[in-house]
Each structure stands twice: as structure tokens, then as C-alpha cells.
Amino acid sequence: LCVDVGTEGGPEAAARTARYRALEAARGEAPVLLAHTLDDQAETVLLGLGRGSGARSIAGMRPHDPPWYRPLLGVRRAVTHAACEELNLTPWHDPHNTDRRFTRTRLRTEVLPLLEDVLGGGVAEALARTAAALREDSETLDELAARELAEVSVADGLDTARLVKLPDAVRRRVIRG
Template structure:
């Protein structure tokens, strides 16, 4: 019997490992754009899911951002059906908030969340690869983002609000392997023109920056960036666990929001203090603070000289006696 193509074997092995954590009888949804990454993921899921007692479906989102996108979406759905998946195509209108990339991503994830809830799916599978992870880390570095951003994309994450579970089985698989897997399976992926459009920062990182780093520093840069993300995720989880253990003891209700004990914040090292501040704002007001905003709030603890309230996204922080109080309002209100 001929041996299985190595690329097919690698992709299937990665998908099988990810799906094996799900209960038999449940449904999984593949986010299928029709590109090589998601198509390889869909094919491997169609092959592996029935062996594990799982039902598999696909959702393709037509963003309508370029001519022929509707035809590409229908072609992806036809391929999904041929593979044995239950396909769904959803057309969306993409807004402009945050730029075209962010707006398209927000619309896409909204559709996937709705589909997952409607199907009572155990998980949504995303086709991000090791290359995508490396690009994410580099983009985070360029923004001067903190460790949480540099930790990149998690292989397994559940939304706090929606409860949808997101799995990324291919985060340890190179993009060249998904392309080879499609070729070996006789699949014809759709090549999104936006993935070659250098107006987008991610495309410039993919087409110029990473190849330059590989050329100048030697091979293995993408893998090193992905390992960095994994290590930072471990660190972030440790910090989150520490915050979960202490947050109830140092936070108390305030008249218009929530307050943190100044003494407790001062007793913690800066890294944990800053994470507690960001955690409180995120959990209470659903907003993220930049590092400069976080440091400004921290000075209400470490360098207080009577300064007034601080406007933040969605809230306002001020020192009130032995407390730092966060109340609704601020620049995001």
C-alpha cells in the first residue's frame, strides 16, 4: 500500500490531536475561506471527525469586498460538500471601523459565533498556521504591544461572553504544508488577491519582512517567533491565575463602578499591578488599556500627589482615599 503524502499526514495528525479533546457526538464547524490553509483544515477535519464520532460542518463568509467573492464562497461550499461537510455560506456587509482588515475580521467572527450557537457546536476550527502566528508576533512587536499581545493566537480559547470555543489545530504547521496537502488531495484552493495586496501590513510582513529576516538571520525565524508566543502564553496564564487568586480580596464595589485597594496594589510587583489594573477595566468596562494609560493609573498608587481623575476608554479612574475607583464615563463613553 502506498505511503500517505507527508503533508497530508502532518495536517491530519494536527487536526486529530485537536479534535480528540471534544466529546463524541458533538458538532464542529470549520471556518472555510477556500484558501489553502482553511481548505487543508476542512479536508483533514472531514477525514478525522467521523472517526472520533463528530459531526463536521463548514461556514464560509462572503465579505463582498471584491468582484467574484460570491462565486469563490459558493465554490468553497461545493468543495466542502464534496468532502462530506455540511456547508453554509453567509454574506455580510463590512463596516469601516478600525480599517478594512479589522472590520472584515469583526464581521467574520460575528457570523462564526452565531453559527456556532445555532448549531450548538463544541468548537469552531480556524486555519491559522505557524506562519500566521509568526506574523502576529512581529506585528505586535511593531506596535510596542505587551506580553499578552505578543503571546499571539491561542490554540484553544473560549470566549468569555459568547462561550464559543475556538480551536486552531494548525498553529504548529507551516503554510507550505497546507499548500502541499491541498495539492496532494487534488484540491484547488482559492487565492485571495487581498493576501498579496501590500497595502495591508500583514501582507508586507509576510511577503517582505519575514523573508528578509530568514535571509539575514538564517532559517527558523518563524518557528522561533512561534515558540516565543507559546512561552509568553504560558507566562500570561500564570499571571492570570495569580490575579484570579487575589482579585476578590483587593476589589470592592463602588458607587458608580468598582474600586481597588491602594495598599494591595502597592504591595504587588509592577507587572502584576499593571495586569490587575488592565484586568479590572477589561472585565468591568470591556475596554483595553494601552501601556501609557495603565502606567498613568498606576501612578495614582505609586506617585500620588493629588492629581485629578484620568479619562480612560469607557471609564474614569481617580484616587479616593485608600482606593483607586473606576467609574463609567471616560473617553470611550
């Protein structure tokens, strides 16, 4: 399947959008298993931290976000490479994953190894745990906000007297909703 990669959001975002669009077109009714690993999750968290993107970005990728499923999100990349070698499988390596022009590549090859060295290891796992904790918190706040939105909604907008009493994190989500 040949796809057209646009330019919106920069080359990495445009390629990701095109990739997901192609997978969506090809999947029919089937779920899609993606090969994101714990290392990918750690990189995503660092990108979110560096960009100041907020809790949603730092919460990383969801393991299950139908139709997308990431069964390897808790597995280190080196383990997946070793498994392929042991099973005599030849994985495809995207050449962009070694291109230093891309931020994620530099995080993968320079920043994460440095953090692992300076902090004594376990950084990728810690970042993945942080993502999971933030994801749980965000999902809980989203659920609370959805309930509150139903309560503060009035015919011409929102009941501001009730809205102002909500905790900031819930109020922001209600207003966005």
C-alpha cells in the same frame, strides 16, 4: 452568507471582525476550526512587536479559545499547501492575502523572507515559540491577578496598602480587573 464589513480599526480589523461575526452566527453550538498556521502566528507576533502592543498581542493566537480552535497553528503554511495538492484539494486563496496595501501581506512577502535570509532561517518557528512562552506567562499572571483581586477588593474599591505590595505586572492586571 453575506456580511457587512465596517471600517472600525481599519480594513484588516474590520474584515476580521465581520468574519468572526459570520462564523459565530453560522456555527450553532459547534466549535469552529480555523486554518491559521505557524506562519500566521509569526506574522501576528511581528505585527504586535511593530505596534508596541504589549505581551498580549505578542503572545499571538491561542490554539484553543472556545469556540475557536486552530489545529494547524504549529504547521507551516507550505505544508498545508502541499497537503492540499497531494489530496487534490483546491483551497480558496483570499485575494487580499497578496494585496501589498495590507501590512500583513508585506510582512508575509517581504519582511519574513528577509528575516529568514538574514538570520539564517527558523525565524517563523522562533516567533511562534516566543508567542507560546509569552502566552503561558500572561495566563499565569492573569491567574495570579484574579486571585489577588479577590484579596485586595474592599467595599469601596481596592485596598491600596495591599495593592502597592504586589509586583507591577500583577498590580496592573488587578487594577484593570
